[in-house]
Amino acid sequence: IVDRPLQVFHVEVEIKDINDNPPVFPATHKNLFISETRPLDSHFSLEGASDADIGANALLTYRLSPNEYFSLEVPTNDEQVTPLELVLKKPLDREVTSELLLVLKATDGGKPELTGTVELNITVLDVNDNAPVFDKAVYRTKLLENARNGTLVIRLNASDLDEGSNGHILYSFATDVSSNTEASFRIDANSGEIKVNGKIDFEEIKLWKLQIEAVDKGNPPMFGHCTILIEVLDINDNAPELLVTSLLLSIPEDAPPGTVIALISVTDHDAGGNARVTCSLTPQVPFKLVSTFKNYYSLVLDSALDREKVSEYALVLIARDGGSPSLSTMASVSVEVADVNDN
Numbered sequence: 001i002v003d004r005p006l007q008v009f010h011v012e013v014e015i016k017d018i019n020d021n022p023p024v025f026p027a028t029h030k031n032l033f034i035s036e037t038r039p040l041d042s043h044f045s046l047e048g049a050s051d052a053d054i055g056a057n058a059l060l061t062y063r064l065s066p067n068e069y070f071s072l073e074v075p076t077n078d079e080q081v082t083p084l085e086l087v088l089k090k091p092l093d094r095e096v097t098s099e100l101l102l103v104l105k106a107t108d109g110g111k112p113e114l115t116g117t118v119e120l121n122i123t124v125l126d127v128n129d130n131a132p133v134f135d136k137a138v139y140r141t142k143l144l145e146n147a148r149n150g151t152l153v154i155r156l157n158a159s160d161l162d163e164g165s166n167g168h169i170l171y172s173f174a175t176d177v178s179s180n181t182e183a184s185f186r187i188d189a190n191s192g193e194i195k196v197n198g199k200i201d202f203e204e205i206k207l208w209k210l211q212i213e214a215v216d217k218g219n220p221p222m223f224g225h226c227t228i229l230i231e232v233l234d235i236n237d238n239a240p241e242l243l244v245t246s247l248l249l250s251i252p253e254d255a256p257p258g259t260v261i262a263l264i265s266v267t268d269h270d271a272g273g274n275a276r277v278t279c280s281l282t283p284q285v286p287f288k289l290v291s292t293f294k295n296y297y298s299l300v301l302d303s304a305l306d307r308e309k310v311s312e313y314a315l316v317l318i319a320r321d322g323g324s325p326s327l328s329t330m331a332s333v334s335v336e337v338a339d340v341n342d343n
């Protein structure tokens with residue numbers, strides 16, 4: 001207002017923008033959850049930043065921190081309606097990378113420029129894409145026969161790279177298991193322990209072949225397999241058996257030495273040393289055992305007889321195996337001496 005004469009002037013003040021506002025994202029941290037099965041070129045929208053300045057001071061450019069999985073797609077039109085998008089350019093694999101931390105940076109066009117950032121925390125979600133795996137296809141183990149019910153045979157340990165229920169393994173005998181197997185062994189579905197459940201008899205089965213299946217709890221589930229060979233070790237639980245076939249019920253007192261009186265065969269159901277049988281005869285008798293073949297003997301006359309001194313012999317045969325402790329069996333053979341007119 002100018003006085004004398006009174007005059008009114010209008011002044012218009014234009015406030016010039018300076019770049020005093022940085023770009024601001026809606027939040028400084030954003031969590032994204034992306035399944036590992038998403039196909040290449042999938043788009044994931046993001047919210048852009050805003051800048052309170054105007055003109056070039058509010059003209060934003062975006063940059064994503066360098067990484068091998070995602071690139072950034074920025075809308076070309078300057079209306080801020082279209083969201084920013086992450087584009088998948090390399091397949092995700094949770095078993096390789098389960099979490100990615102990226103930084104999205106917005107820079108305005110002011111001089112000097114101001115920036116704003118948002119941290120992107122990308123969690124890769126698991127799908128059941130890994131089967132349980134045993135570290136060997138065939139496991140070999142040994143087990144003493146007559147092992148007590150509950151004896152641990154082997155503890156299996158398969159691994160599954162997936163997480164949670166997709167990696168939770170249950171063990172079982174493969175479905176074609178014989179009832180024989182289930183009567184003799186049991187498997188703990190969770191721990192993978194195989195234990196003795198019934199009688200293990202070397203004389204019945206010397207080698208067990210168990211097919212094992214591991215399945216995860218994913219949907220759909222995935223399977224892994226292995227075979228367990230269990231060699232049963234013999235223990236000396238069978239005594240030798242003696243079979244005596246008498247050829248002569250009585251022997252004339254003038255029979256020559258070497259006359260065969262009986263045939264003896266021995267058997268033992270065990271194996272190895274446990275089945276190596278030696279046969280012996282009561283000492284101090286005019287008879288002896290002659291081995292004719294493996295496990296076959298003849299009882300023969302060893303020296304002259306005289307009915308007028310001893311008219312009958314009660315012989316004892318002992319078969320003893322080589323086990324430790326060893327088992328033995330006895331058999332008695334009586335030999336009558338027949339009279340000859342020699343007096």
Ligand SMILES: *[C@@H]1O[C@H](CO)[C@@H](O)[C@H](O)[C@H]1NC(C)=O
Pocket residue numbers: 031099101121122123
């Ligand atoms: C990323 O997000 C996951 C899941 O919400 C969380 O467990 C993890 O701690 C976060 N990482 C960081 C560095 O914030």
Ligand SMILES: *[C@@H]1O[C@H](CO)[C@@H](O)[C@H](O)[C@H]1NC(C)=O
Pocket residue numbers: 155157159
């Ligand atoms: C199974 O194997 C994994 C690694 O291979 C090991 O960390 C884990 O302790 C094992 N479990 C048993 C019960 O042996």
Ligand SMILES: *[C@@H]1O[C@H](CO)[C@@H](O)[C@H](O)[C@H]1NC(C)=O
Pocket residue numbers: 149150196197198199
């Ligand atoms: C062995 O033990 C298990 C569990 O204790 C039992 O279910 C099974 O009947 C037993 N087997 C025999 C043959 O006694």
